[in-house]
């Protein structure tokens with residue numbers, strides 16, 4: 001049986017495994033601040049402890065298997081896990097470096113890292129390649145956090161640089177809630193990756209009962225709902241999970257979710273030509289979101305091979321956005337980054353992975 005990764009443990013858990021407990025803090029520093037690749041490099045840990053760790057645990061539980069780089073700077077990673085299965089993550093530079101006239105740096109590039117929480121997925125959304133290949137297994141906390149660690153290392157992103165995390169890659173994070181919770185804790189730990197929970201977004205297909213549980217955990221993370229449709233009939237066609245958790249149940253769960261005073265719940269809306277791109281749908285959406293501190297993110301559907309859906313017209317997406325804004329709903333249109341690479345979830349794995 002393969003060894004578990006030492007990255008599966010929060011700092012508190014580690015301090016119970018490694019004695020004396022301050023060694024756990026040292027180990028955390030080596031991993032998350034100094035980006036080491038082996039226990040041997042942890043020079044301030046006694047040799048005996050390093051040997052013990054080597055014998056009982058792995059360090060980084062995944063390795064980079066393939067990288068695709070887009071012209072717009074986004075990079076898609078295919079990672080191979082210890083058991084040979086693969087998952088995808090994406091690095092998205094959100095804003096470019098900016099300098100003033102004297103050549104001084106005004107702001108640094110901001111990054112968002114989109115990570116996977118499962119190998120495959122049970123939800124089976126009709127527009128998603130990952131959903132089509134079924135579910136294989138949950139990722140461990142270490143397999144989740146390592147995606148960010150590896151991407152930061154690969155791009156020389158300094159340990160103190162802020163990054164945003166979105167649980168929006170392969171899998172339904174709320175279907176792997178305990179491991180996702182632990183990953184959030186490791187990300188948030190000042191001695192870990194020190195990423196504030198307010199910079200971590202959990203995106204769900206709308207498992208209402210799990211949204212409630214996540215809310216009760218009070219982790220301080222942001223919530224994003226993949227809504228995509230405003231009536232149950234179309235949503236069932238796009239996302240069969242809607243039969244178990246309909247739109248009303250999702251909206252009710254969101255209304256109870258604790259939202260930071262400065263933040264909003266994000267509603268992702270994949271715009272598909274002739275299906276949900278009309279003003280009637282925009283009108284229904286405004287009604288649905290009444291009373292919620294919401295922000296809508298319109299996403300152009302990006303057709304993949306064999307897909308039955310089409311990319312919407314720009315004018316229809318703009319018209320949809322305009323209607324929402326005029327009726328008091330914050331709304332952005334997501335830039336389709338990485339159009340020249342396999343940017344939609346599951347596309348790279350479909351071509352290269354297992």
Ligand code: SF4
Pocket residue numbers: 121122123124125128129130131132169170171172205345
């Ligand atoms: S879109 Fe997300 S929830 Fe739906 S099948 Fe794909 S990975 Fe699963």
